[in-house]
Amino acid sequence: MRIVCVPLDDRPLNYAAILRASATAEAEVLLPPRDLVGSRYHTPSLLLQARWLASKCDKNTYLILSLDALLHGGLIQARISRTDRERTDNALMLLGKLAERSRSVTAFYVLKRLWGNVFRQKDLEELADWEILSRKLAAQIRGSGKNAAEFYRSCAENDCGIDDWPDDEVKTLARHRLRQLDETQTAVRLCSQLGIRLHIAVEDSVRDGVQEAELEYLLEGHAEGQLTVADGADEVGAVLLAGALKETGDEKPIQVVVRDVQAEVAPYESHPVTENLRILARLAGAELVEKPDGFAVEIAGKPTPEDPYPAVVAGNISVPEFSELLESVTPLKEFDEQRVIADLTVTNGVNAAMLGEFLRAERLPLATVQCNTISNRIGHALLLARLFRTAPASDALARLLVSWYIEDLMYLAYLRTWVIARHGGLEPSDARQLAAAENSVSSMAEKCARKKFNGARFRGRTLEIGEIRLHLPWQRWFEAEADIEVTT
Numbered sequence: 001m002r003i004v005c006v007p008l009d010d011r012p013l014n015y016a017a018i019l020r021a022s023a024t025a026e027a028e029v030l031l032p033p034r035d036l037v038g039s040r041y042h043t044p045s046l047l048l049q050a051r052w053l054a055s056k057c058d059k060n061t062y063l064i065l066s067l068d069a070l071l072h073g074g075l076i077q078a079r080i081s082r083t084d085r086e087r088t089d090n091a092l093m094l095l096g097k098l099a100e101r102s103r104s105v106t107a108f109y110v111l112k113r114l115w116g117n118v119f120r121q122k123d124l125e126e127l128a129d130w131e132i133l134s135r136k137l138a139a140q141i142r143g144s145g146k147n148a149a150e151f152y153r154s155c156a157e158n159d160c161g162i163d164d165w166p167d168d169e170v171k172t173l174a175r176h177r178l179r180q181l182d183e184t185q186t187a188v189r190l191c192s193q194l195g196i197r198l199h200i201a202v203e204d205s206v207r208d209g210v211q212e213a214e215l216e217y218l219l220e221g222h223a224e225g226q227l228t229v230a231d232g233a234d235e236v237g238a239v240l241l242a243g244a245l246k247e248t249g250d251e252k253p254i255q256v257v258v259r260d261v262q263a264e265v266a267p268y269e270s271h272p273v274t275e276n277l278r279i280l281a282r283l284a285g286a287e288l289v290e291k292p293d294g295f296a297v298e299i300a301g302k303p304t305p306e307d308p309y310p311a312v313v314a315g316n317i318s319v320p321e322f323s324e325l326l327e328s329v330t331p332l333k334e335f336d337e338q339r340v341i342a343d344l345t346v347t348n349g350v351n352a353a354m355l356g357e358f359l360r361a362e363r364l365p366l367a368t369v370q371c372n373t374i375s376n377r378i379g380h381a382l383l384l385a386r387l388f389r390t391a392p393a394s395d396a397l398a399r400l401l402v403s404w405y406i407e408d409l410m411y412l413a414y415l416r417t418w419v420i421a422r423h424g425g426l427e428p429s430d431a432r433q434l435a436a437a438e439n440s441v442s443s444m445a446e447k448c449a450r451k452k453f454n455g456a457r458f459r460g461r462t463l464e465i466g467e468i469r470l471h472l473p474w475q476r477w478f479e480a481e482a483d484i485e486v487t488t
Helices: 016-022 046-056 067-072 075-079 085-101 121-125 129-144 148-156 167-194 210-219 236-248 273-284 309-313 322-327 352-360 374-390 395-423 431-453
Strands: 002-006 028-030 061-066 104-111 197-202 227-231 254-258 286-289 296-300 334-343 363-369 464-471 481-487
Touching (some): 002 046, 016 028, 016 236, 016 374, 046 085, 061 085, 085 104, 085 167, 104 236, 129 148, 148 167, 167 197, 167 227, 197 210, 236 273, 273 286, 273 374, 296 374, 352 395, 352 431, 363 374, 363 395, 374 395, 395 431, 395 464, 395 481, 431 481
Parallel strands (some): 002 061, 061 104, 104 197, 197 227, 254 286, 254 296
Antiparallel strands (some): 464 481
């Protein structure tokens, strides 16, 4: 049985992480070549995507498909104004052909964040305001007696306003959200007609915000079970792949243990952690248990209400010199074969306590996932658990294991913070600065990984770390992709 995955875009969490995972799966898992996946600077050809899909999909294929990738070329492209009607129309026709051609199709679509649609530069620079705006907009929609689509249509025609916003900016925002909402509704209806399972991921949501009002409109008339909805976006490919692997091979559910986070609503999300977790676990073929009887994912820690990233960018978080950090590294002896941990404590990495624990520990879980949004972490922990529980020991599995620790903890909790503290800002200012930073953090990561992992025992084998190269494919400090040589 073959699983074909078309990811949201080629950011490390969406592409490289899934590609590494696919190399360890017992089933055949295929992803498109990178030039057929959208990036920050590149929109792939729909025709070439369609040709690749036609060559890979048949009645033995489980297809996992990002509709944003198909309709627009990726998430960045899908957030901007809709101008390429020919592509979207052709993509929707292609979706119907793929449903006929494949054994099973599961699709996902992102309900876009609001602040990506705010066109006043001042508001973009003051991102804290988007939460207030989202709640105000939701209140106005509900108070108008209209659904979200009717309200946006009225605003676009100058029949209503948004507080003190200039009319032309209100019309621009309303038209943009209306186009996105119409497209989402079209996708929902078409997937229902074609028998395609659809998951809607709500990006950068706010509790009681406008996306909740939009969902009320989108879900009206759809019975429970026809589609699923959860906060997040970049975890969906991992979650759906975990579910497909369960369907095509390992049918035993992954056990998930949750402690003390039931009522918590994490930053960038609008629903309690366990509400999102139940949906993601169901999609991934996992079950929530109080006491596991063996291998399990542990959901640990309570989300902090604030994101520390602005303090990192502002230089208000102190960072130890690498030589000090390296001195504290204790060589790892072995891994705990029974655990994968999704730690929810700190949003956006910068988890100094966990970094210290990683450096000093002589025994580690198979994976510790602690960066990006809470749903992102849960989703990738579920996929890692599916793979680590069933996949035989191999160089590919060892590479997956070490890469997660280097990218997810070493880079995000320390190296990224170190770079920002010295270079500043969200992104490198030029190509030379980027190259210098990549060389610096790659050297640091390699030294740390060799001291930490060389000689560690993993399923009867011994790890040996070769060259490590960290690079930033989207040219921004807050995510990195690791190329690692690991042998066992």
